[in-house]
Amino acid sequence: MDERRPEILLVEDDSNDVAVALRAFRRHSLAERVHVLRDGAELIDYLLAAGSRFRPKLILLDLKMPRLDGRGALKELRRRPETRHVPVVIVSSSDQEHDIRECYELGANSFVVKQLNPWAPGEYLVHTARYWLDMNQAIH
């Protein structure tokens, strides 16, 4: 596997959220392993460009995004054989049951509600990423 390839794809259109997330990752020396994409379309383009052998360890996917949103991107990921088993964690401000259910049905591996913690901003993303990077056994 190419060492320069990122292990985490963060798909998020809100620059504030991206900034907070990257700060948290940086504080845990994970920022180098994260690549940020602004929406679903960018994600799909990036994956196409990366080639069929590229397997990220985690895709953190926001739901509400311009152009191709989280649902559309998830569908596309699960439709493509080379990304069918890539771990996808939905990161959304919604805690609506129908959103959660729909995402699982589309093949999400986990659903995390965006958390607000003034004492440790964005820290929940680091916790989430740790699990998928260090603990999870993926299909390569």
Place this chain on the structure above:
Amino acid sequence: MKRSEPEGLGPAAILVIILLGIALSVLVWQNLRRERDAEVERQAEAYAEALGEAVSSGIQAIVAALPQPARRVQLGGGASSAPADAARWQSAAADFLEQNPSTLALLAEPGWGLAGSAEGKEIARQVLPDLRRRAADPTSEFLTPPISVSGGREIVAAQVRISGDARESGTVFAVIDPAVALSRILDKRALGYAVSVSAGDQELYRRGPAEPKRDLRRLGRTASIKIGTGPPWTLRVSPTAELEGLDLSSLWVLIPGLLGSALVAAAVHFGTLSWRRESALRAANERLAQQIDDTRRGEDSLKRLSEELEQRVARRTAELNETIVELETFNYSVSHDLRSPLGAVINFAAILNEDCAEQLDSTAKEHLNRIVGSASAAVSMMDALLAYSRSGRTELHKTHLAVRPLVEDVCDELSASAPRLKCAVKIGEMPDAYADEKVVRFVFSNLIGNACKFTHPNQEPSVEVGGIREGDEVVYFVRDEGIGFDMRFVDKLFRVFERLHVSQSYPGHGVGLAIVARLVRRHGGRVWAQGAVDKGATFYFALPVASEADGRETT
């Protein structure tokens, strides 16, 4: 509605009908009488003619018979001597007189002498000389008009030749009583009629009443009879009351007329009455039908109106529901979308505070902490609002629910998440419910949480939970001995963001009870509270028990 009884004919109309009936029957009666009169007149005329002839021929027959005894004497044969002939004459005359009672005396003029009753002989002796004297020829034949004789009688005298040659055979003179003769001729004839015969002023015969009733008298007829040499006799035939059907007086005619017309009047009266009653009944029926129609039309329009109203209500309800949904959506999206920038405020204030800690003095740090605190408060209010909004939209899944284990579970959770509340809950009678489990869990969690929270400082929370079945409801309560509340503001308890206690001492947003009330009401239940300041509070909520339909749905 009172209506006058229909009337038959008025008295005037009845009177008119009766009078008309009488007039009609009188007319008919008169017509009948005219016909009868004509018949009677015809008969009287026929009788008069027939009886006149009978009288004429009867008298002629009497006269013609007069020579018979004299002829017997002449034809008797034997010794013809004057004394013998006279004797034989007397005998023959006696026989003849016996057979012909109208003949009173006989005188044969060969000189055989006078025969007859003493009275007859006397009359003969009275009238004979005068008649002989007047006669030009002693042998001539004659029949006199009636002659008054002594004793007040009227007689006629007759003389006939014994045979063709008077010189040889002589004549017979006779005194005849016309009354007897006429009686023999007329007595048995024309019964029912009065019959009289008169010669001039002298009445010779009468049968029946002398003065028939006036209307009958005019029906009489007369016949003139030529008798002998005198003026003709007059025979009169008049109907009498004995004649059948003739004695109809006007009164007897009036009675059937009156009765008949009364019957007609009664028939017309009752007919009219029944017709008018029927008309009245029919009119009443029509009015009734009209009223029924009106009522039905009224009902129809009422129904239309009510349908219209229902439609309008349904439309308004739909509009209202739409508005509510819009409001909820608005509430949700505002809360949700505001959360994001507020989150950024919190995050970056916190980051600033941490990352630039060396460049910031304590005042700046204090300000940043205030920013974070306020924004966090705003976010948690928004979360509360979101929860409230969700409580109005989430679907309810009612099931038969064992409440006691659920409450025990809630108490465990509360103690675990906030052990400092030191929740000591006494669970009493706890009937089962038919409700959404999440909702009941939330409600008990909220009420018990409040009961544990709103205590006096340094006071051990003491909470009692229970329930009771009351009619169609199960009523649950959560009672505490905490700070209570002022009953004047009880309504505020269940409104969003309304708080009765200062937020520093008792944290919260004042949304929990609003959500409780909303969820309970969505279950068709009720929620209320009782309390007093420093005397504790009791919160009640009632849920309807499962209807049979609900029970079937879940089984």
